[in-house]
Amino acid sequence: QVQLVESGGGLVQAGGSLRLSCAASGRTFSSYSMCWFRQAPGKEREFVAGTRWSGGSTYYADYADSVKGRFTISRDDAKNSLYLQMNSLKPEDTAVYYCAARKSENFDKSTTLGYNYWGQGTQVTVSP
Numbered sequence: 001q002v003q004l005v006e007s008g009g010g011l012v013q014a015g016g017s018l019r020l021s022c023a024a025s026g027r028t029f030s031s032y033s034m035c036w037f038r039q040a041p042g043k044e045r046e047f048v049a050g051t052r053w054s055g056g057s058t059y060y061a062d063y064a065d066s067v068k069g070r071f072t073i074s075r076d077d078a079k080n081s082l083y084l085q086m087n088s089l090k091p092e093d094t095a096v097y098y099c100a101a102r103k104s105e106n107f108d109k110s111t112t113l114g115y116n117y118w119g120q121g122t123q124v125t126v127s128p
Contacts, residue, residue: 002025002117003024004101005024005120006022006098006119007020007021007023008020008122009123009124010123010125011127012124013127014127014128015089016126017085017088018086019084020099020122020124021082022036022084022099023079023080024080024082024101029077029080029101032102032116033052033102034075034082034100034101034107035047035048035049035051035115036073036082036084036099036100037097038093039096040094040096045098045112046064047109048063048064048084048097049062049064050062050073050109051073051074051075052104053105064109070088070089072085084097086124091128093126094124098118098121100112101118102115
């Protein structure tokens, strides 16, 4: 059974940091594109960050404009894990954060469609 399990969410003050983790099990995800999405109350789920293998030991990463320079996505394929380091958090970052896996060399920032696996989400709340 394939599972993605997020952890590391919580309550933090504006300007603070959190590190989210996504532990994958049931298969190896080294060939998958891996992403973080988030969904705030009353809003659609949106892309936050994604990473894919780009050759050798190099991984390509991309970010939503709203988090560029503050968030960093990383992965440890040996541990079958995905991470999101979030710094300089703002109240508008408050949302449920989801990790997602796509069996493709590329990820699509514009849609939640086409992702093969999703985690259950972890709540991040940033107070003013």
